[in-house]
Amino acid sequence: MKLYKHGLSIGIQRVDNNFYLTLKAVGKLTHEDYETITPMIDSAIEGIKKPKIKALIDCSELEGWELKAAWDDFKLGLKHGNEFDKIAILNGKSWIQYGSKISSWFMQGDIKNFDNEEEAFKWLNE
Numbered sequence: 676m677k678l679y680k681h682g683l684s685i686g687i688q689r690v691d692n693n694f695y696l697t698l699k700a701v702g703k704l705t706h707e708d709y710e711t712i713t714p715m716i717d718s719a720i721e722g723i724k725k726p727k728i729k730a731l732i733d734c735s736e737l738e739g740w741e742l743k744a745a746w747d748d749f750k751l752g753l754k755h756g757n758e759f760d761k762i763a764i765l766n767g768k769s770w771i772q773y774g775s776k777i778s779s780w781f782m783q784g785d786i787k788n789f790d791n792e793e794e795a796f797k798w799l800n801e
Contacts, residue, residue: 681705681738683712687719695799696730700737709747716751720758727760728784729799731792734766752782759784763795 681702687695696716720726740748761784789795 682708685715696728699733703738704740704744706743709744726758728758729760730762731795732764734764756782761799762786763799764788
């Protein structure tokens with residue numbers, strides 16, 4: 676029997692009104708993955724006036740989404756899109772780069788793709 680790992684792991688750090696969010700996506704994401712992660716993000720942001728979130732999203736092991744999970748991802752972006760200052764995406768896949776361009780239409784902050792984590796954090800902190 677082969678194990679198939681998938682899901683999202685999240686880290687949130689708050690300094691004053693600035694949030695640093697790290698997210699790692701692994702495998703093919705499901706609706707259940709978003710049912711777990713969405714309340715965590717909602718809870719971290721609740722009650723903060725005008726949060727400015729800087730996020731690092733590691734998609735290097737992401738294989739895609741189930742259809743319902745893709746819709747969940749879109750809804751999450753619409754719900755919190757104005758709360759992001761910058762989003763750095765780690766990946767090496769062209770389809771993720773195209774997807775991040777489409778996501779930028781619905782997000783207030785800047786989105787940029789990186790192949791290197793060090794460069795991503797440097798950009799986030801500029």
